[in-house]
Amino acid sequence: MSPLPAYERPLIIRHESGLMNKFSRVQSMRPMTHLDGVAVAELMETYGSPLFVFSEKTLVERYRELRDVFSLRYPKVRIAWSYKTNYLDSIARVFHKEGAWAEVVSMFEWEKARNLGVPAEQIHFNGPYKPKAVLDEVLPAGTIIHIDHFDELAVAERVAVEKGIRPKVAIRINLTADGTPQWSRFGFNLENGQAHDAVMRILTGDRLELTGLHCHLGTFILDPDAYRQSATKMVDFANRLRQEQGITLSFIDVGGGFASHNTLKAQYLPGDQATPSFSRYAEAISDALGKLNYPPREMPTLVLETGRALVDDAGYLIATVQANKRLPDGRRALIVDAGVNVLFTSFWYKHDVVPAQEFRGVFEPTILYGPLCMNIDVVRDTLLFPPLNVGDQIVFRTVGAYNVTQWMQFITYRPAVVLISQNGQHAAIRKREDLEIVRGPEQMAPWL
Amino acid sequence: MSSFNSTIAVTGLNATDNPGPGVAVIRSLRADPEFHGRIIGLAYDSLEPGIYAADLADDVFLIPYPSQGSEALAARLTEIQKRAGLDVVIPTLDAELPLFISLEAQLADMKVGTFLPTRDQLDLRSKAHLAALRGKVEIPVPATKVINDASELYEIHREISYPFFLKGLYYGAYRATSVDEAVHAFHRVVAQWGLPVIVQEEVRGDELDVVAVGDGRGGLVGAVAMRKTFLTDKGKGWAGIAIHDPVLMRLTEQLMGALRWRGPCEVEVVATKDGGYHLLEVNPRFPAWVYLSAGAGINLPSAVARLAAGHEVKPMRDYRVGTMFVRISLDQIASLEDFERITTYGELRRSAGSAQ
Amino acid sequence: MDGHNKLRDLAVSDSGFVFDPYTGSTFSVNLTGLTILRGLKEGHGREDIVGELQTGFAAGDADYHRDLDEFVGQLRNQGLLPLDFSVER
Numbered sequence: 001m002s003p004l005p006a007y008e009r010p011l012i013i014r015h016e017s018g019l020m021n022k023f024s025r026v027q028s029m030r031p032m033t034h035l036d037g038v039a040v041a042e043l044m045e046t047y048g049s050p051l052f053v054f055s056e057k058t059l060v061e062r063y064r065e066l067r068d069v070f071s072l073r074y075p076k077v078r079i080a081w082s083y084k085t086n087y088l089d090s091i092a093r094v095f096h097k098e099g100a101w102a103e104v105v106s107m108f109e110w111e112k113a114r115n116l117g118v119p120a121e122q123i124h125f126n127g128p129y130k131p132k133a134v135l136d137e138v139l140p141a142g143t144i145i146h147i148d149h150f151d152e153l154a155v156a157e158r159v160a161v162e163k164g165i166r167p168k169v170a171i172r173i174n175l176t177a178d179g180t181p182q183w184s185r186f187g188f189n190l191e192n193g194q195a196h197d198a199v200m201r202i203l204t205g206d207r208l209e210l211t212g213l214h215c216h217l218g219t220f221i222l223d224p225d226a227y228r229q230s231a232t233k234m235v236d237f238a239n240r241l242r243q244e245q246g247i248t249l250s251f252i253d254v255g256g257g258f259a260s261h262n263t264l265k266a267q268y269l270p271g272d273q274a275t276p277s278f279s280r281y282a283e284a285i286s287d288a289l290g291k292l293n294y295p296p297r298e299m300p301t302l303v304l305e306t307g308r309a310l311v312d313d314a315g316y317l318i319a320t321v322q323a324n325k326r327l328p329d330g331r332r333a334l335i336v337d338a339g340v341n342v343l344f345t346s347f348w349y350k351h352d353v354v355p356a357q358e359f360r361g362v363f364e365p366t367i368l369y370g371p372l373c374m375n376i377d378v379v380r381d382t383l384l385f386p387p388l389n390v391g392d393q394i395v396f397r398t399v400g401a402y403n404v405t406q407w408m409q410f411i412t413y414r415p416a417v418v419l420i421s422q423n424g425q426h427a428a429i430r431k432r433e434d435l436e437i438v439r440g441p442e443q444m445a446p447w448l
Numbered sequence: 449m450s451s452f453n454s455t456i457a458v459t460g461l462n463a464t465d466n467p468g469p470g471v472a473v474i475r476s477l478r479a480d481p482e483f484h485g486r487i488i489g490l491a492y493d494s495l496e497p498g499i500y501a502a503d504l505a506d507d508v509f510l511i512p513y514p515s516q517g518s519e520a521l522a523a524r525l526t527e528i529q530k531r532a533g534l535d536v537v538i539p540t541l542d543a544e545l546p547l548f549i550s551l552e553a554q555l556a557d558m559k560v561g562t563f564l565p566t567r568d569q570l571d572l573r574s575k576a577h578l579a580a581l582r583g584k585v586e587i588p589v590p591a592t593k594v595i596n597d598a599s600e601l602y603e604i605h606r607e608i609s610y611p612f613f614l615k616g617l618y619y620g621a622y623r624a625t626s627v628d629e630a631v632h633a634f635h636r637v638v639a640q641w642g643l644p645v646i647v648q649e650e651v652r653g654d655e656l657d658v659v660a661v662g663d664g665r666g667g668l669v670g671a672v673a674m675r676k677t678f679l680t681d682k683g684k685g686w687a688g689i690a691i692h693d694p695v696l697m698r699l700t701e702q703l704m705g706a707l708r709w710r711g712p713c714e715v716e717v718v719a720t721k722d723g724g725y726h727l728l729e730v731n732p733r734f735p736a737w738v739y740l741s742a743g744a745g746i747n748l749p750s751a752v753a754r755l756a757a758g759h760e761v762k763p764m765r766d767y768r769v770g771t772m773f774v775r776i777s778l779d780q781i782a783s784l785e786d787f788e789r790i791t792t793y794g795e796l797r798r799s800a801g802s803a804q
Numbered sequence: 805m806d807g808h809n810k811l812r813d814l815a816v817s818d819s820g821f822v823f824d825p826y827t828g829s830t831f832s833v834n835l836t837g838l839t840i841l842r843g844l845k846e847g848h849g850r851e852d853i854v855g856e857l858q859t860g861f862a863a864g865d866a867d868y869h870r871d872l873d874e875f876v877g878q879l880r881n882q883g884l885l886p887l888d889f890s891v892e893r
Contacts, residue, residue, distance in 0.1 A: 003862065004860065005835055005860075006862050007857070007861035007862060007863040008834055008836050009836065009866075009871050010836040010839075010872070010875040010878075011833065011836075011837050011875070011878070012822065012831050012834075012837050012875070012878050012879065012882060012884075013831060014829055014830075014831050014882055015494070015791055015832065029520070030519070178576075178594055179576050179594030179595075179644055180596070181596050223571075223576065225577060225580070264642075266638055266643040267643065268617065268618065268641050268642035269515070269543065269546060269547075270516075272518050273514065273517075273550060274546070280567075326874065330881060784823065787830070788817065788821040788830075791821065791830070792821050792832060793819070
C-alpha cells in the first residue's frame with residue numbers, strides 16, 4: 001500500500017491571467033534551515049525570537065573581495081568602515097581586524113571607533129554637522145575631516161589657530177553624474193566653481209592642509225558608470241589643482257553607495273540580477289583614476305567608504321509566525337513577531353524572505369505583517385509564499401545594513417543580535433533589551 | 449546550411465498585441481528545411497498564446513518569473529533538461545536576459561548552449577547608456593537623460609524639449625507633450641518597470657529597424673534591414689518591408705564592432721526627411737518581426753540556434769530586398785485539457801521525446 | 805441559481821482542475837481541498853468530510869474543523885457557494 005499523501009491546508013485558487021504561473025507545480029523556494037551551519041532551531045532555542053544573526057564569514061569574504069578587486073586595478077586602496085550602516089562593536093571590529101579605517105559622521109561614532117582602538121588619524125569624519133566642540137577634539141587628535149561648507153571651513157581655521165595646529169582636511173564635493181539624483185545638499189558644488197573657491201579659500205587662509213577630495217555620489221547606485229563619471233570629474237579636478245596650485249593630494253575618496261544584493265521597492269529585477277559585482281564598480285573607478293596626472297610614487301590613495309554592500313549580505317533576521325489570516329481580497333497574510341520597528345529597511349526594500357523549515361503546499365500571494373497595532377507595519381509586500389504554521393520560523397536575508405542602527409525601541413524590547421564565527425561558534429553581540437535597559441536613562445519626576 | 453538536429457528551447461510565447469518574439473523565432477526555426485530537432489516553448493503564464501499553437505512547440509514548460517531569482521530558474525531549467533533533453537536555449541525577452549546571462553556557465557555545464565552577450569555588453573547598449581555610443585558610431589544619438597525622480601521633469605525642458613518619450617529600462621514608451629503628461633507617464637513606467645526612467649528626445653521621421661546577429665568578436669553574422677510600413681496605435685510595426693540600405697548596414701557593423709556584440713539584437717533608427725539617421729535603441733534580443741529574416745532568405749534565429757549549439761555559421765549578407773510582412777491576428781481554438789495541463793502541471797507534452 | 809446546485813455542476817478533475825460551466829472560470833484546488841469539494845458535491849456532512857480528511861491523509865496536528873470552515877469560506881469568496889452557506893455542525 002502506498003503511503004498516504006501529507007495533509008495540507010485545503011486551498012482553491014481562481015485562475016487569472018498574469019498570475020497563472022503561481023498555481024502550477026513550478027515552485028522555487030528553498031528553506032533556510034541553517035545559517036553558516038548553525039541550525040535556526042538552535043539559535044531560536046538559545047536566543048529567542050526575533051533574532052538578528054550576522055555571518056562573520058560573509059563579512060570577511062565581502063571585505064576581502066572588495067579589497068582584492070580594487071587592489072588588483074589600483075595600487076593604493078583604503079577601506080574606511082562606514083559606521084552608520086552598522087556600528088555594533090563586534091561588527092566594526094571584524095572590519096578593523098581586516099585593516100579597515102573608520103568613517104564616521106558624528107561624535108558618537110567617533111567615540112565608538114576610538115573606544116574600539118582605532119587611532120584618531122585613521123578616522124575620516126564626514127557629515128554636515130561638526131560643531132566647534134567636535135572640531136576642538138578631533139582636529140588636534142589628527143582625524144581627517146571632510147569639510148562640508150564654508151562655515152565649517154571657518155570654524156576649522158579658528159580651531160587651527162587656537163590650538164596652534166595645521167590639520168589635514170579634505171573637502172567634500174558634489175557633482176552631476178547621469179542617471180543618479182544629485183545630492184547637492186552635501187559639500188561644495190564642482191560644476192559651478194564652488195569647490196574651486198573652497199580650495200582657494202583653504203590656500204589663502206593657510207591654516208589647513210588640503211590632503212583629499214571626497215565625493216559621496218548617493219546611495220544604492222546600481223550603475224557602475226555613475227562612478228566612472230564622478231571619479232573622472234574628481235580626477236580632472238585633482239589634475240587641475242596639481243597643475244595650477246601645485247597641490248599633491250594624498251587621497252581621493254569616492255564615498256560609498258555600492259548596492260548590496262537587496263531589491264529596492266522601485267526595482268524591476270531582484271538584487272541577485274541587478275546588483276553589479278564589486279569588480280564592475282572597480283573597473284569603472286580605476287579606469288577614471290588611470291587619468292591621474294601624478295608621478296607614480298605620489299599617486300593618491302583611493303578611499304572607499306563602502307558600508308551597505310559589505311554588511312547587508314551578512315545579516316539575517318529570524319522571525320516567528322504568530323498567525324495566519326485570509327484577507328477579504330483573497331490574499332493570505334502572515335503575522336510575524338518582527339515589525340518595521342525592528343526591520344526598518346522594510347520601508348525601502350522588497351526583502352528576500354524564506355521559510356526556515358521544510359514546507360509543503362501551494363504557493364500563494366502572501367503579505368507579511370509585523371506585530372504592531374499599526375497599519376504601516378508591513379515587513380514584506382505581497383510575495384509568493386508557501387503556507388506556514390503558527391510557530392514556524394522565517395528568515396529575512398540581506399538585512400545587515402542600517403537595521404541595527406536605525407531600529408526603534410517601540411512598545412517592546414529590541415531583539416538580540418548574534419554573530420556566527422568563521423568556525424561555527426556563535427555568541428550574542430548585543431543582548432535582547434529588557435525593562436532595566438530601557439528604563440535605565442529614565443528618572444521619575446521628583447514631585448510625582 | 450547543414451542538417452541540424454537539436455532540442456531548442458525558446459521563451460517569449462506571449463504573442464499578444466505587444467508581442468514577444470518567441471513565436472516568430474520558433475516559426476523561423478521551423479522554416480529551416482535542415483532543422484530536424486524538437487522545440488520546447490518556455491512560458492511564464494499559462495495563457496501565453498504560443499502555448500496553444502500545436503504546430504509551434506513540441507512541448508511547453510512554465511518557468512518562474514525573473515523576479516523569483518536565478519536559483520529558481522536554474523532549478524527549473526535543470527528539471528526541464530532532465531525531462532526533455534535541452535541542447536540550446538534562446539531567451540527572447542529583455543527583462544530575462546540578465547538572468548540568462550548570469551546562468552550561462554551553469555547552463556554550459558549542463559550541456560545547454562546559449563549565444564548571449566556579456567553583462568557588460570548588455571549594459572553598454574542599455575537605454576540608460578545609449579548616449580555613450582556617441583562617437584563610436586557615425587550617426588547621432590538623440591539626447592537622453594536618465595531620471596529617478598518625477599521632480600526632475602519640472603526642469604527637464606532646459607535640456608530636452610517637448611515632445612519627448614519616457615521609456616522604461618526594459619520596455620514601455622510614452623510620448624509626453626507637457627509636464628503633466630510627462631509626470632503621468634513617469635509613474636506609469638515606474639509602476640510597471642521600476643526605476644530609472646529614460647527621457648529621450650523625439651526625432652521625427654521613418655522608423656527603420658535592423659535585426660542583426662553579432663559574432664561576439666566584433667563581426668556581423670548577418671542582418672536584415674526593414675522599414676515599418678504600418679504602425680499600430682501603440683507604435684508597433686504591423687507591416688514592413690525588407691530594404692537595401694548601405695548606411696544602415698554600415699551602422700549595424702559599427703555597432704557590432706563597438707559593442708563586440710554576441711547574439712541577436714534589434715537596432716532601431718529614425719530616418720529624418722533631410723536624409724539624416726538617428727539611433728533610437730539597441731534591443732538585446734530578436735524583434736517580434738524576425739520571421740521576416742527567414743522569409744527574406746537569411747534565417748537569423750536558425751543561425752543563433754546553430755551558434756549556440758557550437759556549430760559554425762558563415763556570414764550571411766544577401767537577402768531578398770522587397771520581402772514584406774503583414775502581421776495577422778487570429779483566434780486559435782484551444783482545448784480546455786491543454787489549459788488544464790499547463791495550469792495544473794506546468795507543462796504540456798505533445799512529443800513523446802525525452803532525454804531518456 | 806442556487807449556489808448549492810452550482811457545486812454539483814462543477815467539473816472537477818483528479819488533477820485538481822475545476823471548471824465552472826456557468827461562468828467559464830477555472831480553478832486549481834489542492835488534494836485536501838479536492839477531498840472537501842467532492843464531499844460537498846456529494847452532499848456529505850461535516851463529520852463525514854472530516855472523516856475523509858482524517859483517513860485520506862497522513863496528518864500532523866491539523867485542525868480539520870477550522871480548515872474545513874476556512875475552505876468553505878474560500879468557496880463562498882469565489883462565488884461557488886451561496887454567501888449564507890456553511891457546513892452544519
